[in-house]
Amino acid sequence: MANDTAKQPLLSGFLDPAPQTNKKDAPKRRRLRRCRSAPLAEKVAMYLVMYLGVGTLCFYLVRNQIVGEKTDGVLDAVYFCIVTMTTVGYGDLVPSGVPTKLLACAFVFTGMALVGLVLTKAADYLVEKQEILLVKALHIGQTIGQTEIRKEIEINKVRYKCFVVFAFLLLLIVVGTIFLFAVEKLNLVDAFYCVCSTITTLGYGDKSFSTKAGRVFAIFWILSSTVCLAQLFLYVAELNTESRQRALVKWVLTRKVTTVDLEAADLDDDGVVGAAEFIIYKLKEMGKISQEDISLVMEEFEYLDVDQSGTLSASDIMLAQSSQRWK
Amino acid sequence: MANDTAKQPLLSGFLDPAPQTNKKDAPKRRRLRRCRSAPLAEKVAMYLVMYLGVGTLCFYLVRNQIVGEKTDGVLDAVYFCIVTMTTVGYGDLVPSGVPTKLLACAFVFTGMALVGLVLTKAADYLVEKQEILLVKALHIGQTIGQTEIRKEIEINKVRYKCFVVFAFLLLLIVVGTIFLFAVEKLNLVDAFYCVCSTITTLGYGDKSFSTKAGRVFAIFWILSSTVCLAQLFLYVAELNTESRQRALVKWVLTRKVTTVDLEAADLDDDGVVGAAEFIIYKLKEMGKISQEDISLVMEEFEYLDVDQSGTLSASDIMLAQSSQRWK
Numbered sequence: 001m002a003n004d005t006a007k008q009p010l011l012s013g014f015l016d017p018a019p020q021t022n023k024k025d026a027p028k029r030r031r032l033r034r035c036r037s038a039p040l041a042e043k044v045a046m047y048l049v050m051y052l053g054v055g056t057l058c059f060y061l062v063r064n065q066i067v068g069e070k071t072d073g074v075l076d077a078v079y080f081c082i083v084t085m086t087t088v089g090y091g092d093l094v095p096s097g098v099p100t101k102l103l104a105c106a107f108v109f110t111g112m113a114l115v116g117l118v119l120t121k122a123a124d125y126l127v128e129k130q131e132i133l134l135v136k137a138l139h140i141g142q143t144i145g146q147t148e149i150r151k152e153i154e155i156n157k158v159r160y161k162c163f164v165v166f167a168f169l170l171l172l173i174v175v176g177t178i179f180l181f182a183v184e185k186l187n188l189v190d191a192f193y194c195v196c197s198t199i200t201t202l203g204y205g206d207k208s209f210s211t212k213a214g215r216v217f218a219i220f221w222i223l224s225s226t227v228c229l230a231q232l233f234l235y236v237a238e239l240n241t242e243s244r245q246r247a248l249v250k251w252v253l254t255r256k257v258t259t260v261d262l263e264a265a266d267l268d269d270d271g272v273v274g275a276a277e278f279i280i281y282k283l284k285e286m287g288k289i290s291q292e293d294i295s296l297v298m299e300e301f302e303y304l305d306v307d308q309s310g311t312l313s314a315s316d317i318m319l320a321q322s323s324q325r326w327k
Numbered sequence: 328m329a330n331d332t333a334k335q336p337l338l339s340g341f342l343d344p345a346p347q348t349n350k351k352d353a354p355k356r357r358r359l360r361r362c363r364s365a366p367l368a369e370k371v372a373m374y375l376v377m378y379l380g381v382g383t384l385c386f387y388l389v390r391n392q393i394v395g396e397k398t399d400g401v402l403d404a405v406y407f408c409i410v411t412m413t414t415v416g417y418g419d420l421v422p423s424g425v426p427t428k429l430l431a432c433a434f435v436f437t438g439m440a441l442v443g444l445v446l447t448k449a450a451d452y453l454v455e456k457q458e459i460l461l462v463k464a465l466h467i468g469q470t471i472g473q474t475e476i477r478k479e480i481e482i483n484k485v486r487y488k489c490f491v492v493f494a495f496l497l498l499l500i501v502v503g504t505i506f507l508f509a510v511e512k513l514n515l516v517d518a519f520y521c522v523c524s525t526i527t528t529l530g531y532g533d534k535s536f537s538t539k540a541g542r543v544f545a546i547f548w549i550l551s552s553t554v555c556l557a558q559l560f561l562y563v564a565e566l567n568t569e570s571r572q573r574a575l576v577k578w579v580l581t582r583k584v585t586t587v588d589l590e591a592a593d594l595d596d597d598g599v600v601g602a603a604e605f606i607i608y609k610l611k612e613m614g615k616i617s618q619e620d621i622s623l624v625m626e627e628f629e630y631l632d633v634d635q636s637g638t639l640s641a642s643d644i645m646l647a648q649s650s651q652r653w654k
Binding site for chain 1: 360411414415416418420421425428429431432435436439440443447516517519520523524527529530531532533556558564572576580582583584585586589592594596598599600601602603604605606607609610613615616620621623624625627628636637638639640641644647648
C-alpha cells in the first residue's frame with residue numbers, strides 16, 4: 001500500500017494534530033466549534049430570563065392564591081418561581097387555589113427541562129472558560145503559552161472541570177451557610193442543614209429563607225448552587241466513563257497483535273495490513289466506531305468508485321458527479 | 328490498494344454486519360455486552376436494598392428526633408428514607424436534633440448518587456427488556472422472528488425507550504392520582520397536584536401521604552415515579568443528540584466529494600484514496616473519531632511495522648514481539 005518513500009508524509013499526516021493537507025481547514029473548524037457553544041449558552045440564558053419573567057408575572061397575578069410566609073409581592077413571586085423550577089419546593093409558600101396549583105405543576109415540568117438545558121449547554125460552557133484561569137493559576141510564576149494551556153486542558157479536561165465545579169460548590173456552601181447564620185439568624189448546624197437540603201433540592205421546608213434580604217439572596221444562590229451540584233454529579237459520571245474508556249484503549253493498544261488479528265484487519269485481502277486498515281480495526285475494537293458506521297461510508301465509497309478499481313481518484317469523482325445520482 | 332479481483336471480499340467484509348473473518352467472534356462479543364448490564368443492574372439493586380436497610384435502621388433508631396405526622400415506627404423510617412433519597416422532601420416528617428439533621432444531609436447526598444446509578448445502569452436495562460415486548464405488541468397478529476425484533480429495536484432504539492418510559496410514567500401518574508383520591512381522600516385536583524409535586528421531586532409538602540396505607544404505597548410509588556420521569560428526560564436528551572448526529576452523518580455522506588477532499592483523505596500520498604482511507608476521512612468528518620485516536624493507533628502501527636514497509640505482515644508481528652518492548 002505504501003512504500004518507503006511514501007512513509008514520511010503518511011506519518012506526518014497521522015501524527016501532526018493539524019496535518020498539512022488539512023491545515024487551512026483546522027483553525028476554521030475549531031473556531032466553528034468554539035462559536036457554537038457560546039450562542040447556545042446565550043440562548044439558554046435568554047430562555048431562563050424569559051421563563052423567570054413569565055413565571056414572576058403569573059405568580060404575581062395569582063399572589064392571593066399563594067399562602068405562607070410572605071414578604072414582598074414581586075420578590076415572593078420570583079422566589080416561588082425559583083424554588084419551584086429547581087424542585088427545591090420548601091413549602092414555605094404553597095399554591096392554594098385550583099388554577100395556581102395547576103400553574104405550579106406546569107412550571108415545575110418546564111423548569112426541570114430548562115434546568116436540564118442549563119446543565120448540558122450553558123454550565124459546561126462557563127466551566128470550560130474557568131478552566132483556563134485554573135491552569136494559569138496552577139502555573140503561577142511560570143510563563144506559559146496559550147498552546148501549552150490548551151494542551152494541558154485537552155489532556156485533563158474532565159478532571160479540571162470537576163475541580164472547578166467542586167471549588168465553586170464549596171464556595172457556595174460556605175457563603176450560603178454564613179448568610180443563613182448572619183441574616184436568617186439560624187444556628188450553624190441549622191444553616192448547614194438548610195444549605196444541604198437546598199442544594200440537593202430536598203427542601204423539607206422547616207428551615208428556609210423568610211426575610212426580604214434572604215429571599216433576594218436565595219433567588220441567585222438557589223439556582224447557582226443546585227445547578228452546581230447537579231453539574232458536579234454529571235462530571236463525576238463523565239470522569240468515570242472516560243477512565244473506563246481509557247482503560248479499554250490502553251488494553252487494545254498494548255495487547256499482543258496476532259496473525260488472527262492481521263487476517264481480520266486485512267479488509268482488502270491483499271495479505272498485508274495497511275496503516276488505514278489497522279486504524280479501523282483498532283478503533284472498532286475500542287468501540288469508537290461500529291460496523292454500521294463503516295458500512296454506511298462503504299456504500300458511498302462504492303457509489304463514487306465508478307471504475308470499480310477499489311480506489312478513488314479524481315477521475316472517479318468527476319465520473320460519479322457528472323452522472324445523475326441514482327439513489 | 329485493491330484490484331478488481333480483491334474487491335469482492337473487501338466489500339463483503341465491510342457490508343456484512345458479521346464479516347467472515349470475525350464471524351466466530353461476533354456472537355461472543357454480543358453475549359459479553361448483554362451479560363455486562365445484567366449483573367450491573369443487579370449490583371445497583373443490591374446497593375439500593377443496602378441503602379434502604381441502613382437508612383431505615385438509622386432513622387428508626389433516631390425516631391424520637393423526627394417530628395411531624397407519624398404513623399408506624401419502621402414504616403415512617405422507610406418512608407422518610409425514600410422521601411429523602413429521591414429529594415422529594417415533603418417536610419411532613421423533619422429531623423429535629425443535630426445528629427439527625429446531619430444524618431439526613433449525609434443520606435440525601437448518597438441517595439442522589441444512588442438514584443444517578445439507578446438511572447444510568449439499572450433503569451436502562453429494565454427498559455431495554457420491555458422494548459422487546461413493545462415491538463411484539465406492535466406486530467401483534469403477525470409472525471415476527473427474533474432477528475426482525477432485534478433489527479427493529481436497533482434502528483428505533485431510543486425512540487422506543489422513550490415510548491416505554493412515557494407509557495410507564497402515564498400509568499404511574501394515573502395510579503398515583505387515583506390512590507391519593509381514594510385512600511388519602513384528596514380531591515382530584517389536589518391528588519394530581521400532589522402527584523406532579525412528587526414525581527418532579529418538588530415536594531412542597533402541603534399534600535402528602537399521611538395514612539399507613541398511603542405510606543406503604545408511597546415507598547414503592549415515589550421511587551419508581553421519580554426515576555421514571557428523570558429517565559424520560561434522559562431519553563429525550565439522547566433522542567435529541569441522536570437526531571443531530573444522524574443529520575450530520577447524512578450531510579457528510581451526501582455532500583459532494585471534491586478533489587480537495589481526496590487530497591486530504593489520501594493518507595499515504597499515493598495519489599489515490601483506498602476504501603480504508605476514505606472510511607477514516609469520513610468518520611473523522613462525522614466527529615466519530617478524532618485525530619488523537621488516530622495518532623494513538625499510528626504509534627502502535629509504527630512500532631509493529633519493524634521493516635518500515637508501511638504495511639504489517641505476519642513477519643512484522645513476529646519480529647516486533649520477539650524483540651523486547653521498548654516503551
